[in-house]
Amino acid sequence: MAIFFMFGNYTPEARKEMSAARTQQAINTIQRLGGEVNAMHALLGPYDLLFCVSLAGIDDAIKASVALSDQTGISFTTCPAVTVETFDKLVKSAG
DSSP: EEEEEEEOOOHHHHHHHHHHHHHOOOOOOHHTTEEEEEEEEESSSSSSSEEEEEESSHHHHHHHHHHHHHHOOOEEEEEEOOOHHHHHHHHHHHH
């Protein structure tokens, strides 16, 4: 499983629909795609939300990003991530 950070921004319409039920619906969408939600945080700054999810790969991350945007009205920027330990190994083997 790969880790992805999904940064979300609310539209005015999406803010009106905030609820625990919609949050659960987002979790269900990730699980339906075979993934797992590792953490969800509300943010201050350029993004309103951060989801840390595990998914099989980039194809499922794209599906999740589009599905969540469609069902919530929240726009997502989705980024793959690796641990710093993995990053250090990758950089060492590249050089």
